[in-house]
Amino acid sequence: MVSLRQGFSTSPTPASSFYENFEPPGPTVKTEIPGPRSRRLIKDLDKVFDTRSLSILTDYQKSTGNYIADADGNMLLDVYAQIASIPLGYNNPVLRQAAKSEAMIDGIINRPALGTFPPHDWAEVLRSGLLKVAPKGLNQVFTAMAGSDANETAYKAAFMWRRQQERGGPDVDFTDEEAASAMDNQSPGAPQLSILSFKTAFHGRLFGTLSTTRSKPIHKLDIPAFDWPQATFPQLRYPLKEHAAANAAAEKASLDEVEHLLTTYRVPPCAVVVEPIQAEGGDNHASPAFFRGLRDVTRKHGVLLIVDEVQTGVGATGRFWAHEHWNLATPPDMVTFSKKAQAAGFYYGDPALRPNKPYRQFNTWMGDPVRALLFRAIADEMKRLDLVRHTARVGEYLYAGLEDLDRRYPGEFANLRGKGMGTFIAFDNPRRDDFLARVKKQGVNIGGSGESAP
Structure with missing residues (x-):
């Protein structure tokens, strides 16, 4: 030291x-x-x-x-910071002051079911906090409870988007066969679709997210999993300058594998989920060129790109969102967040990522206004300093x-x-x-x- x-x-x-x-x-x-x-x-x-x-x-x-x-x-x-979730230190005086506000007190003792009874100023709370620092090109937000929940609901949005596209758009209703088969967990109502993730990735511990988590066996043992594909995340060699050719080849091989899985896997992927840095899986990095290539491949094959910024978001990489380092020509379709945001959810821009009917992407709390208020204070303090x-x-x-x-x-x-x-x-x-x-x-x-x- x-x-x-x-x-x-x-x-x-x-x-x-x-x-x-x-x-x-x-x-x-x-x-x-x-x-x-x-x-x-x-x-x-x-x-x-x-x-x-x-x-x-x-x-x-x-x-x-x-x-x-x-x-x-x-x-x-x-330097562990509550598993990388404390952005401004313990007992921060600015956050303690924010915690004394009437809005915070109201949120604590009158916790709303946000999907049905949001506070009258919920739009202003979102615009002045979570959306004020939203990734470029993403102007809507779905609020959730934790990082696993953020990714899980992003996956659901991807599945519903895909089937809505296949069905002919949001105005085309479900068939009786779809409704009946969904109740039996059978196709076509419960379609055979997947999310492609990477080896050594970590995206959470719920059923969908756990099927995309590949970091340690202990997370997955004894839990039923979906038949979803995994691609090799580039294993870069260091120092980077000394291994430039080998690293470029590793990244190309990974992108080729992604493209092969997108076009041939037995359960068709409708989205690719990726961490800007595989944190829990060993702090594995890849170049901006790799991620630009990944974006190109997803667009080429009409699948969504979900960037999991649960670990990397809110400033830790020297940019507010780590994917800003990539200089993408088009933004990701969804960016998930939690941890240092002290709130959780996912950003998106395409209105088609909203389900065609209410209650399809829903739960009792749908996040927590207290956490949204805290994030607003965090973001303001980060900007001020x-x-x-x-x-x-x-x-x-x-x-x-x-x-x-x-x-x-x-x-x-x-x-x-x-x-x-x-x-x-x-x-x-x-x-x-x-x-x-x-x-x-x-x-x-x-x-x-x-x-x-x-």
Whole structure:
């Protein structure tokens, strides 16, 4: 950590000036982690709640900024950030103020069923928040509950869109045969259609999303799955300049495989879903040219492109949306979001992606106005402090520091990647789990992804 701090510019930025008194000067580790009090509390919690995935028993009142406090008084620099879902740190003063608003209080105690009883100002809340930062070309939003839910409902939109196209448009009603067969889970009412995803992808844990998740067997074991296709995500070699030809060949092979599956797979795909960076699957990157090629292939074959920005969205890559790095000629058909947005759902632009009848894309809550209000405050604060550009600058600094450490300790680093992608930086470590444990003892809370990436 000392090496990465050396040489950092101390020139003030709006972000650093505002938050300079918001955080402690550094981590404080007083006990082992978990400490004695945490162990007692975890034992008690385990009587009523499964604690096997628990990392830190957190004291949220004492957590502040980028530092997370545990029940034993340890204060850790938190670069894990609640599985990449906290955009402005703990107990952010601006967000705490927003939480005291009358609109927020109303949303908490009078939670509406948004599909049937939305607040009278719901359009203004959406336009001033979620839609204010919508991806270019996408001017409508479906609000959902979580990342898995966002992707699941995007898949449903894709299926209904495809059948609506095949049927002849939104004004053509369902046949009696379709209605009857749907109740028996049979075609044509329950059509044989699929979503194409990539190997090592992660899109969620619901039934549809789990069929497109390919990162770890433990997520999928014992759960029935759909017969849906998977293509190989390009496995790039690093440094990029030294392997340019091989990487270009890998990306072409992946695109060729996608095109082959789109035209030959036994259950026809109506959409391709892709992460800009395969985060949970190991922080796997691909070039902008690859994603432009993917967009071309989907348009050529009349299938939708769903970009899963649940992990990458809201500024972490130095752009508000990671797919902005690709410079697409035409936007994705849908962009899903959650995590750092503190809200969830998907953006779209084509009115045909709305089902032809009400209640087809529906649930009781359909999101949460409280989360939409919180996201509005987050987006406003990010703009006020120019945090997306600040993230890009910090990413450049971090990457340069890691390059230096890579040269000095080659046995600890492999495949350093993420240059120019803000703080979405990764490397592989042959002793990853030991590395994570040692770093936590030094006061840094960090998670792993894939088989070997910290």
